[in-house]
Amino acid sequence: AALHSITPLVYAAFKQGIGGAAVPPAVMDRLAHEYYQQAASNGHRFAELRKIVGACGRAGIPVLVLKGTAIAERGYGNIALCPMRDLDFLVRRTDLDAADGVLHELGYTHDESYRWAAWYRDHHHHLPPYVRADGRGIVELHHHLVPPPVSAGIPIEDLWRRAKPAGDGALVLCPEDLLLHLCLHASLGHQFNLGLRPICDISETIRYYGDDIDWTQMSLRAREWGIGKYVYLALRLSKDLLGAAVPDDLVGPLRPEGFDPRVIAWAAEQVFADEGWTPSSPLAQLYGPMRLRERIALLLQSACPSPKAMARLYPAPHDSKRIYLYYPVRWWDLMRKYGRPARPLLRRGNALTVLAAREDQKFALRKWLTPDPLPERSPGA
Numbered sequence: 001a002a003l004h005s006i007t008p009l010v011y012a013a014f015k016q017g018i019g020g021a022a023v024p025p026a027v028m029d030r031l032a033h034e035y036y037q038q039a040a041s042n043g044h045r046f047a048e049l050r051k052i053v054g055a056c057g058r059a060g061i062p063v064l065v066l067k068g069t070a071i072a073e074r075g076y077g078n079i080a081l082c083p084m085r086d087l088d089f090l091v092r093r094t095d096l097d098a099a100d101g102v103l104h105e106l107g108y109t110h111d112e113s114y115r116w117a118a119w120y121r122d123h124h125h126h127l128p129p130y131v132r133a134d135g136r137g138i139v140e141l142h143h144h145l146v147p148p149p150v151s152a153g154i155p156i157e158d159l160w161r162r163a164k165p166a167g168d169g170a171l172v173l174c175p176e177d178l179l180l181h182l183c184l185h186a187s188l189g190h191q192f193n194l195g196l197r198p199i200c201d202i203s204e205t206i207r208y209y210g211d212d213i214d215w216t217q218m219s220l221r222a223r224e225w226g227i228g229k230y231v232y233l234a235l236r237l238s239k240d241l242l243g244a245a246v247p248d249d250l251v252g253p254l255r256p257e258g259f260d261p262r263v264i265a266w267a268a269e270q271v272f273a274d275e276g277w278t279p280s281s282p283l284a285q286l287y288g289p290m291r292l293r294e295r296i297a298l299l300l301q302s303a304c305p306s307p308k309a310m311a312r313l314y315p316a317p318h319d320s321k322r323i324y325l326y327y328p329v330r331w332w333d334l335m336r337k338y339g340r341p342a343r344p345l346l347r348r349g350n351a352l353t354v355l356a357a358r359e360d361q362k363f364a365l366r367k368w369l370t371p372d373p374l375p376e377r378s379p380g381a
Contacts, residue, residue: 002034004195005083011035012081039080042072046079048137049087050168055102056091057169063099064090064163064171066142067185070178071201074166075208083197086129086138092160093143096127100141103130108139116315123312125151145181146188150371153226175209176218183234184227191369192237192270199237199271203244215250228254230369233267241268266365273362303331 001007011031014023023031049069056063066089072082091099108130110117120128125144131137144151145159159177166172173181182205186198206213222231232254238244304327311318314326 001031005197006195006200007031007034008038008081008083009200012078035080038083042079042082042084045069045084045087045137046073049170052087052089052103052106052139053168053170055106056089056099059098059102061091061095061099061102062160062171063169064160064173065166066090066145066173066181068201070166070172071182071205071208074172075201075204077208082201086140088126088140088142090142090145096141096143100127103139103141107132108137109133111138118315119312123147146184150184150188150225150227153224175205175213176221179205179209179213179218180222180225180227180231183231186237187230187234187267187369188227188371191366192267193273196241196271199234199241202234202238203242206238206244206246210245215247219250219254222254226372229256232256233263236264237267237271240264241271260368263365263368266361266368270362270365303334305330 001010011028011034014028014031049065053063053065065087068082068084069087069089072079072084076082089099109132110128111131112128115124115128117128120126125147126140126142130139130141144156145154159173160171162174162177163171164174172178179202182198182202186192186194186202190198192198218231222228232251235244235246235251235254239246305313307318307323310316310323310326310330314323314329316322316326
């Protein structure tokens with residue numbers, strides 16, 4: 001339950017007697033502790049949510065709440081049941097700088113430990129995460145739902161036009177757009193590696209809105225936005241794993257042409273995977289059934305990416321000579337990241353074959369989830 005971030009849900013189910021299992025008191029005590037701890041934590045987050053929304057409102061900035069922030073109270077009906085790592089807000093791109101200023105006035109600063117701020121501006125759908133000086137509270141300020149290139153196909157202003165009041169001055173996506181975003185978050189955003197939590201979010205959203213969901217419109221938007229495969233796979237898993245009320249006749253058309261049914265099994269296995277010590281796919285692939293030439297190519301691709309790829313990783317323009325100074329930094333980063341995982345790989349003997357097969361499967365899923373390239377526009381179009 002902890003691995004899948006569903007401990008509060010499990011506690012609530014046992015408390016209601018769902019399943020009829022006799023749960024040992026010690027287990028119930030542990031679950032209760034986690035439940036009430038989550039309730040307190042989310043209570044603090046929602047107090048902060050109201051503070052941020054209020055400050056943005058006074059500054060004339062419309063705010064739309066996303067993901068767990070949008071469904072904890074409404075979808076689950078109990079904020080304790082929806083573990084939240086952060087608060088997610090959407091503002092219009094034209095309001096981004098003003099909203100950034102509001103958050104700084106409230107004591108938030110950027111966490112640039114993963115990427116520097118300029119990278120987020122150019123390549124991502126939200127600014128760097130915000131943290132408070134006391135280390136509590138993480139906020140993500142979005143200007144779109146997803147990063148490029150998929151964002152290019154989603155008319156974000158239409159989502160604002162369809163948004164509904166959520167209370168305290170905030171807005172929430174309409175049911176169809178909310179469901180589409182949750183599907184994208186689970187599939188495109190995290191490639192089903194967050195366990196059951198995102199699948200539960202989708203299932204609970206379907207249960208809460210019920211007949212208010214216009215499945216025809218949702219399916220139409222998914223196709224128009226070019227995200228049909230992501231929505232199909234996420235909804236299929238929600239139905240197969242949790243029995244979500246997904247209408248096959250309306251979602252079935254989202255199934256990609258020539259769809260490989262193994263993708264469903266790959267995604268389900270990823271949902272339940274224990275990623276405790278598993279190394280990265282490129283590292284494990286080296287131990288799979290690859291030719292020597294393919295191994296060398298994979299090593300070179302990881303150690304010596306193109307200048308454009310390096311510019312997305314390090315603070316130097318791709319057309320500047322300075323970018324080449326970061327290649328030794330890249331090699332050092334690879335040693336730090338993969339040196340430790342490589343040691344257990346070398347010790348595991350025959351288990352390497354199984355591990356490599358699993359990593360090949362993960363790589364195949366990741367490849368399937370990779371966005372299709374945007375069609376080239378003809379001159380003058």
